[in-house]
Amino acid sequence: MASIHVAAGVGVAPTAMAAYDAALAxxxxxxxxxxxxxxxxxxxxxVEIVDRAPDLGPAGNRLFVVQAKRLVGPDSATGAAEGDSGTIAAGLGWATGPGPGLFYEVTGDDPTAVRAGIDDGLDAGAQLRDWDLRDRTTLVESAEPAPDAHTCVVVIAAYGESEPIC
Structure with missing residues (x-):
């Protein structure tokens, strides 16, 4: 039986890519x-929620994932985060039942709205496939954007172990 680990992270750094990398870390x-x-x-x-993903193999390997990512950067004129609502959020929800299940990812500025979007998406996906997906779980990560840096929140479902890329 394969394991899918779901972990969340927050990163703040001087560049967008560095903030994403910090959230992944x-x-x-x-x-x-x-x-x-x-x-x-x-x-x-x-599917299991973990505080941090376990060691899934050597660095540099490929790893299959579903991810929700919300990234904002500083506004150079005001020092406020772009689209500053005071919060950024990313979430993954999953639904399982007999047979396969679904992940659904949503991002935004309101954790409550992100959760609602996940529920709506899982409902639509289950209906589209005519699947009975009764067991549902959601993980949402949120953060206050840093005024003078890039801020990133991620929720990632990592499928199994990593594999060599070449």
Whole structure:
């Protein structure tokens, strides 16, 4: 049975890429080449929330993921974060039942709205496939944007172990 680990992270840094890398480090997923996949949970997989992802193999390997990422940067004129609502949020939700399941990712400025969007998306995905997905879980990460730096929040589902990229 395959394991899917779901971890969240927050990063603040002077550049957008560095903030993303810091958020990945917070989730312990910064040393892999991430390959984004669509949002189907294999029927034999177990999905588990973890504070930080475990060691999933050597640095530089590829790792299949579903991710929600929200990134904002400083506004040079005011020092406020772009689109500053006081909060940024990213969330993943998943629904399982007999057979395969689904992930759904949403980002925004309001954690409550992100959760609602996840619920709506899971409902739509289950209906589209005519799947009975009763068991649902959601993980939302949020942060206050730093006024003079880039801020990133991520929630990532990492599928199994990493694999050599070449």
């Amino acid at each position: 917070d989730a312990n997923l910064h040393n892999y080449n991430l390959v984004t996949v669509s949002s189907v949970v294999p029927a034999d997989a177990t």
